[in-house]
Amino acid sequence: MNTLRLLNVLILSLFSIPALCQQNNSIKGKVLTADGHAAANVSVGLKGKGIAVTTDNDGEYRFEKIKDGSYIIRVSAIGLKTAEKSIIVSGNQTVNINFSLSESADQLKEVVVSGNKKKYKIDAPSSSLRLDAPLLETPQNIQIISTATLADQQITSMSDGVIRNVSGVTRLEHWGDIYTRVNTRGARAAAFRNGINLTSDWGPLTEDMSFVDHIEFVKGPSGFMMSNGEPSGIYNVVTKKPTGKDFNGEASFTIGSYDMYRGTVDLDGKLNKSGKLLYRLNLMRQMKNSHRAYEFNDRYSIAPVISYQISDKTLLTAEYNYQHVKLSDLGSAYVFAPDGFATLPRNFTMSEPDLKPNTAKEHSVFLNMQHHFNTNWKLTAQLAYVGFNQESSDIWPSSVAPNGDVIRDLYIFDAALNYKFGQVFLNGKATTGKVSHRILAGIDAGDKGRYYDWGQTSPLDDLSKPFNIYNPVYGAPINGIPEFDRSKSLKERGANNRVNQYYGSLYLQDELGFIENKVRLTLAGRFTYVKQSEYNEDTKDKKFTPRVGLSVSIEPQTSVYGLFDQTFIPQTGSIKSGEQPKPITGNNIEFGIKRDWFDGRWNTTLAAYRILKNNELSPDPTSTPAAPFSLQLGQSTTKGIEFDLRGQILPGLNLIANYALTDSRVSKATEVYGEVIPAGTKITGYAKHNANAWLSYKIQAGTLKGAGISGGFSYQADRSSWSWGGAGTQEMPSYFKLDGGIFWEKDKIRLTANAFNILDDYLYSGASYGDYYYWQSEAPRNYRLSIAYKF
Known part of the structure; x- marks a missing residue:
């Protein structure tokens, strides 16, 4: 019987072999x-x-x-x-x-940038940077923060830990996670989204990472490339687009300290069988409180994108982003004291429980058309509109006494921004004899209108019952909580605080390639015309600025470069004397070496630069939210060295590391309010030494395959404060923050858990302000846990 059963099994197995x-x-x-x-x-x-x-x-x-x-x-x-x-x-x-x-290969690099499988390293910029060349051949320090980096570090918004991934970048004034204000190379970096300059006095609204694909930091001179960009650098937030897959999606949920709850959905697919009509939809909802009482930030965003392949050569993409934020008083993170920084507990607040919640809403629309005439020539046209409305308040003291008695004023802080933009640019390739050409030509135009109302204020306290920071009493300010008069439209209320800027520019660039494109010489020029109206004063200006760059490939994976660029940037701001701010002008010089290592798995960039600027604006220490004045300096010089490393060092081991030495000082003495700011005085808003690292390792085999550990630090030393300090005022101490966590991923599921400020240090940034100090503290040790599912 056993023999017969065995024979049957063998016969069935033999018949099964061909089928298998x-x-x-x-x-x-x-x-x-x-x-x-x-x-x-x-x-x-x-x-x-x-x-x-x-x-x-x-x-x-x-x-x-x-x-x-x-x-x-x-x-x-x-x-x-x-x-x-x-x-x-x-x-x-x-x-x-x-x-x-x-x-072509260069066109393909642009198309697949978001699908690059290198976890932390991207080799080519997005089309919105207009550069039709790989980063290795570009004569400038450009660093790109990938989607994987944002996910590993559990970054939720542009103001939530992004800057650790780029050398020399620091963040100024937190503003309740509503604005992102970052500095690089000694000055504020201009804020761009999809190649559009959204920078304003306080904005733009910080982008939620749910609809962000990656972030490009252009270090140094960028005015030619990106229209009115700050010579110290810009950052360009590139939003998610359809990928062309049949269907792809991800849902995630995050919980964290201080009652943080966050959910996101990302859907990506086709709307017709041919695949010519594609969509991408990102949704986000988040609620979170703070380590300070009465402080919260709840937000949601909706971001649909549709692309249509009109023909084999023409692609049209339409994108809409809506962000809504409901938060506590805009200035609730600020703390004021007469006797120095960090003299109060880090959970101390000057806010009140019954203040009306603030709101901010942003709508943005982008229409983008790309047309390939052939494999060598492509035309890109883009229209954009951004509308922003804010209804908010801001606590700021009118006095801070040595005994800790404070009179808190509550200001109205309403704002409306309406921006309109148009861009058309042509990328092309040609050959004359043995010389190749990468050609860029284009037109930029923008109309940026803003209205503000900070003209209403009411004291919460008075001298009979002040708010004492050493013995605070909440819930019963003697003057009660004021109701601001919003019966008139913001346009009417802010008529005297209107700022409008129109600019138009033409530019042409030719990158000439010699010796089989091993030597690349960039020659470019830009003409810019600007007309602006600020606080009922009208000005006009125009200027031609040249640009010269040289990049040489020493061997296929190594290039050296040099760059010279002139700056012309009209400025908006209020000067106490009533003068209109003069445009920034100056020269920018940069040299560097770039190298791809081990077949391009990781990359290093070493850069040295000098930026000379005339007429730079700096915060006026006598300003208030109701009168935000600026100082205009004669001339400043910023010099520095930067090093960036990113990519896969070994299988499963990814590293981001950077260091920057920055020195930014007044280079020509400037007289302000009858006092002379001498040459050699430090400019505000940077750290002389800035180092960061983030390491991630995922186990590649065995029972723990897919599990991993990650961690990193941020270090700043010799920090200058937000605004000018008086003689004898305290300096901010060095800053060190340690973060880290674990993760596990298998098939379609990923779990991530991170701890932030592991050492539980009292971390803050701030400035001296007349006869007192103010600062904003960061959270104590805190945690986040996320689960993501791909479908």
């Missing part, structure tokens, strides 16, 4: 660009089967264990001309199918 073998077909191949380079990180799928792979660095792909049958292989990505081939497989075949794209 028929299920083991393979399809492989290689995808090349139009100029013969390997097309890495391109999606290759079996149409209608829900199976897709991505090409490796050699452009190769492979499907295993494919059943007998007919298939359509499709190569696709948004912005690419889709390629399809039909095949039949059977009988344990290995079929080789190759593809040649109509795009």
